[in-house]
Amino acid sequence: MISRLRLALVLGSVTALGPLSIDMYLPSLPTLEAELAASPASVQHTLAAYFFGMALGQLFYGPLSDRLGRKLPLAAGLGIFLLASVGCAIAWSVQSLIALRFVQALGGCAGMVIARATIRDLYVGADAARMFSAMVLVMGLAPILAPLAGGYVLVHGGWRTIFWVLAAFGTVALVATLAALPETLERSTRRTGSLGDALGRIRSVARDARFVVPGMLLALPFAAVFAYISSAPFVLIQYFGVRVEAFGWFFGANALGLIAGSQMNSRLLRRARSAVILRRAIRLQTMMALVLLATATTGAGGLPGVVLPLFFVVASIGFIAPNASAIAMTPFGADAGTASALLGTCQALAGVVATVAVGFMPGSGAVPMAAVIAACTVLAWVIDTFGRRRP
Numbered sequence: 001m002i003s004r005l006r007l008a009l010v011l012g013s014v015t016a017l018g019p020l021s022i023d024m025y026l027p028s029l030p031t032l033e034a035e036l037a038a039s040p041a042s043v044q045h046t047l048a049a050y051f052f053g054m055a056l057g058q059l060f061y062g063p064l065s066d067r068l069g070r071k072l073p074l075a076a077g078l079g080i081f082l083l084a085s086v087g088c089a090i091a092w093s094v095q096s097l098i099a100l101r102f103v104q105a106l107g108g109c110a111g112m113v114i115a116r117a118t119i120r121d122l123y124v125g126a127d128a129a130r131m132f133s134a135m136v137l138v139m140g141l142a143p144i145l146a147p148l149a150g151g152y153v154l155v156h157g158g159w160r161t162i163f164w165v166l167a168a169f170g171t172v173a174l175v176a177t178l179a180a181l182p183e184t185l186e187r188s189t190r191r192t193g194s195l196g197d198a199l200g201r202i203r204s205v206a207r208d209a210r211f212v213v214p215g216m217l218l219a220l221p222f223a224a225v226f227a228y229i230s231s232a233p234f235v236l237i238q239y240f241g242v243r244v245e246a247f248g249w250f251f252g253a254n255a256l257g258l259i260a261g262s263q264m265n266s267r268l269l270r271r272a273r274s275a276v277i278l279r280r281a282i283r284l285q286t287m288m289a290l291v292l293l294a295t296a297t298t299g300a301g302g303l304p305g306v307v308l309p310l311f312f313v314v315a316s317i318g319f320i321a322p323n324a325s326a327i328a329m330t331p332f333g334a335d336a337g338t339a340s341a342l343l344g345t346c347q348a349l350a351g352v353v354a355t356v357a358v359g360f361m362p363g364s365g366a367v368p369m370a371a372v373i374a375a376c377t378v379l380a381w382v383i384d385t386f387g388r389r390r391p
Helices: 004-015 017-023 026-035 040-067 072-088 094-122 125-139 143-156 159-181 196-206 208-239 243-268 274-298 302-315 317-331 336-360 366-389
Strands: none
Touching: 004 017, 004 072, 004 094, 004 125, 004 159, 017 040, 017 072, 017 159, 017 243, 026 040, 026 143, 026 159, 026 196, 026 208, 026 243, 040 072, 040 094, 040 196, 040 208, 040 302, 040 336, 072 094, 094 125, 094 243, 094 336, 094 366, 125 243, 125 317, 143 159, 143 274, 143 317, 159 274, 196 243, 196 336, 208 243, 208 274, 208 302, 208 366, 243 302, 243 317, 274 302, 274 317, 302 317, 336 366
């Protein structure tokens, strides 16, 4: 049996590619706008393209990992991520960067899918939720360190150097996967059949209420966080005048809250059910999102009035993600890869919608971001309230 520590370290590292690829280059968005002679909307499309690539790629890796095992598809995805990161570093226009970011996501999302499926191969229920919490502890370092590193790399090396750093991290993740991660899906339990059979399993899981409700309760809170991620550079740097080098400290504080929440969640699971913790975390996130909307609209509190409720919105994910993931995947042991892929696809598509919605939302400053965050969290609260009443 693989040790929990080694499993958490390896899976946390490959899953961290997603946050790293998003968060590390966030401080460079205003710079990209100037250097590539691009509009603010087209620069934000480099984020939307990454989210869209995550959505499509995960649907591919899930059924594939149920059929071929976990290790081979993961290694292939990491290889794609590595090559696409090099391509991003030498991109010649914002259009080429958008396309390469899409390919980069197609590779990087393998870790997100297969990490969840690997945990489901080995654990169920509260044990799975604890392992998800441990993985969040490892991968949570990425959103703390990535914006800080990205800001300093941007100042001293330029935005292209950020993608060279991502290529180096992808190389480390690939080596760790090949050297330290065992295959967790036995040959006797692997799926067989045609592409039509795989599509049929996707439809079957997607229609199951045991998956749909917790899946939405995972996707919508993450959509709120994606709205924050895509807007933070413009809100903090351009609107509030935060220095590029200091941007990472604000971003890292929220990520630290997420890590703290995940570790508190692991302790709470010893005396409370996952569903109860999930419900209370969704209520907390909704309340804080409404406070954020009020302060952003009225201007009350200035920068602290925006930053403080945002902290709790993001920290709530530390409770929501492990429990919603465990609840959604527990009934689908034979289709763990497929269920994991659908979870990730829902998250990514919600992120695309939230990112685009912020751009179309009227208002200035933090108002568009706060409005989208509030809409996502209120909808999650509604689904939780009425979803629990289903017989």
